[in-house]
Amino acid sequence: MIYRDTVKPEWVDYNGHLRDAFYMLLYSLATDAFMDHIGLDDAGRRARQRTLYTLEAHISYLREIKESASVRVETRVVAHDKKRVHLYMEMFEGETAESVSACEQMMMHIDSSGAPKSASFDEDIAARIAAEPTVALKDARYAGRVIGLPVRASSVAAPA
């Protein structure tokens, strides 16, 4: 699943590059495209009273990008169960092969007919998720990361 967009002027910050939060907006829009693709587009969400919520996201910022840059987000499925799907996404500038950013997200399927609550995917939706491109966790270069300073460099851990 590929999502394409362009860096808008209002997404650029005082550093002259795409603000960190707007990388996340591009991933969020790519997730919308993924939802459209598996049958949870606007019509599907209304008819089924089902949607996806984001539970957790981890973004790695690898390179800066500037206003008007063409952006391509590639989305693959790491794993899924009855109610959740774990996505791995990489962002590229133009048609280059070196990523400018990577993002993992855990999404939860939600019954929105009343107070939002988790629900199993409908069978046809689950089948479409299973048919999406996948990536093994070991091949998802920036997945599974924990944020932290190297222990020896940290002012907290350092003895002096």
Next chain:
Amino acid sequence: MIYRDTVKPEWVDYNGHLRDAFYMLLYSLATDAFMDHIGLDDAGRRARQRTLYTLEAHISYLREIKESASVRVETRVVAHDKKRVHLYMEMFEGETAESVSACEQMMMHIDSSGAPKSASFDEDIAARIAAEPTVALKDARYAGRVIGLPVRASSVAAPA
């Protein structure tokens, strides 16, 4: 360090709640407020030709919030070294004590006088960072997380 804002109508998505990326925007604006506080405000950035870049961010989405909600983001320092600062942030609605979201970020200090490159904090800035409120990693409830499905639930890991 506390940052306050209000959920704008354009930050609400088709689910009727604050879109995942705009939680990240609130954290980004809270980071700006942190920068102002340690001397890397707009004037400081220009005079010193120094700034912060985000290297990595991890967000936990705990509760949904709606348009016009008052938001409070509390930022504390987990650790820092000569060039980096590890922040832990929690977001609350109004004056409630239960967080709606949490975020860790690793920030890198950047010399922006030419092509951006990492640089040691100036001494006065380092002293201000050291004077900010801190939190031990063990007390930062949503820090240090890795995204993943429970192994037994995963369609990838399950034997059948």
